[in-house]
Amino acid sequence: MSEREKTYVEDVNRSIYDIRNEEKDVYRIQKGLTPAIVEEISAKKKDPAWMANFRLQSLQIYNEMEVPDWGPSIEGLNMEDIVTYVKPNTHMSAKWSEVPEDIKDTFEKLGIPQAERKSLAGVGAQYDSELVYHNVREEVAAQGVVYTDMESALNGEYADMVRKHFMKLVTPRDHKFAALHGAVWSGGSFVYVPPGVSVTIPLQSYFRLNAPGAGQFEHTLIIVDEGAYLHFIEGCSAPKYNVANLHAGCVELFVGKNAKLRYSTIENWSKNMYNLNTKRALVEEGGTIEWVSGSFGSHVSYLYPMSVLNGKGARAEFTGITFAGAGQNLDTGTKVVHNAPETTSYINTKSISKDGGISTFRSSVVVKNSAAKSKSAVSCQSLMLDDKSRSDTIPAMDIRTQDADIGHEAKIGRISDEAVFYLMSRGISEEDARAMIVSGFADNVSKELPLEYAVEMNNLIRLEMKGSIG
Amino acid sequence: MEKEYNMTINRLPSKTWNWLRMNETQLEKIEIPAAGEAKVTLPEKITTAENEGSKPWNADFAGIASGIGEDMDGLLARAGVKAKHYEVPADVTEVQPLLLDYAYVQNSLRAGAVAVKAGKNSEITVIEDFASDREASGQAAVSTRLYLEEGAKIRLIQVQRLGSDFTFMNDIGALCEEKASLEVIQLILGGKNTYLGCKTTLQGRESSMNADTAYIVDGEGRLDMNYVALHEGKKTQSNMQAGGVLRDHAFKLYRGTIDFKWGAKGAVGNEKEDVLLLSNDVVNQTIPLILCAEEDVEGNHGATIGKLDDELVFYLESRGMNREQIYEMMAMAKVDAVCRKIPDASTQAKVQKFLGRAVEEEEA
Incomplete structure (x- = not known):
């Protein structure tokens, strides 16, 4: 009898995430954060006047706001040492062959072009502060789907739509790092899915931060119009350096009436990264937002995708896992606001702590007086793999209507x-x-x-x- | 002399977003009360003593952390309160409860402190009854500290039957040595603003605490709670249950924390809250924390807020009850379930009388 064949899953070679490319002919803005630096970024990016003003106003708000007093320490992050804009010596292309060899090589090792060929409807690849590749399949574009970089959207046919939505859901006053994002954002993607269009295979944006001591501040704006469907995947990684890097991106998602958006993220930043990212979705009547979130990397994370259920029957699902290992303090979770009747949220998270890692699940479920007949169920489970690590669960509920059905359960323990x-x-x-x-x-x-x-x-x-x- | 005091109380052991306004409660311009004592029914085997120091607590109790926090001691000190001490000798099981009746009159402004030390393998029930006329207004603060030596058992029962314009601060701090066991039973049935804190340090191996709290908050009432079970010892156990009903424009904030410290191997903590909301104008806030620095522990918390189970409602409707009657019946059942745990017939009767009046008045 022949021996049964086993299916093996090859281990990921960590070294692929740690590829470091030498900086050749890149443009690095000076370290720190001043009006002059913000104006220089504006000029480099050929911002329209309203955006140039918006950046400066955001900087002012940043300077007025305090750092959070409730989460992991970010004392190791000194904005005076962070370079907020690093432009690789290339232009965005729709052909991998036109991407510089070392950058292309990095993305190939990360498997992005291969994934594009096999299973994606479009790909955007950002390297440091700028996109180096952006492409969408012809048949998807033919449906009227727009998938482009934010700068092109800001200055092109969709400029009015971008202006109408940009940082309206996450305003610079939201928190200090949202204000920072408003001041120095660069890169990211704009997606518009027209009414009734279903994009059956996913789009993906991949963010790679190569430069040591730099920040990445990409902005993702997605509008899924009435009755449309989209699955958007976001990936990110960086090589490890012994200086702090910063990621303060912003994701704004507008889900129209009866539309559905699934937003999946596998975050694998290097363990010197401060990941202070903000993600939010506004969901109209009958619409659905589904967040799928895996957090593996970063030194410190503050990450709580938020769903605002603004229309009757709107729905949010959040499925997340966080794995905190040595030297990591990952504060993750989600926020939901039920702002309309018959809205539903379902939150299911797992977290794992190991080798001295700290994992915190933090959530809020707010059910407003206007949200009669709403339902919410929250389940969070934490696994401690040793007694050097730490795992905290901090879920908050604020319920302001009689006719709501709210359930919450949490468990913490070890491997049996x-x-x-x-x-x-x-x-x-x-x-x-x-x-x-x-x-x-x-x-x-x-x-x-x-x-x-x-x-x-x-x-x-x-x-x-x-x-x-x- | 200082007449008012700004307090920060009921601090969450680990902060979260400030916009939720759950991290702590700020009380501004709290009038400094006068010291006031309870009417005491002292069981035969219990000894009593005055605190002869200049501070509210003597050395045995000063280091015991409480739920409301340090500002409660600040208030007691400003009021010139010195704790009344009660001690249960080692190996004594006192069958008669220690009864502490706080009867407040109209416009009361009082603060008191009670310290109970249960000696090794002793057992005692302490009943604190906080009462006033139904319409009374006033402000009162009572702090209760419990020190349980090895194998000791204390059952603390608190009944709050205060007037509809009364502000009350009720603070508990307890320390449990090895195999000591604390049971807290609370019925919060009256008062306008209630600030309730309860922190138990499970320091000794196999020590345990069980807290069972039932509340009815109505009118413009506000109930602000902070429960903490601090697991320091191995194989310690905590079980915190809170359940209640919010009516009219009531506001309730429940903070409950199970905190497993490093070294608390084999510890188990459970926490559960069930709230029924009987009006669209209520505000219900709940934040149940599990903080964990130890691998070999088991922590669980759960909450159900809002509605009764559909099948239960359907069953009772099929028996001829309307929805309003069902919710009222289930609300009272929550309180009755906790009331039945009170091992003192006269206290039970006081509760029933208070509840009976509440129901009659509502029906009228």
């Missing part, structure tokens, strides 16, 4: 010794047994991702679990 023993009795090593249990724990997220991304996520878990025995 019995489960490990059972698997080991079946011939599986302890390390593999623990990795299998953790992968199973993360199943809620991986099953929501396209296959390739689920495999990548499971490999990231396997990688993080290596050497975890003892």
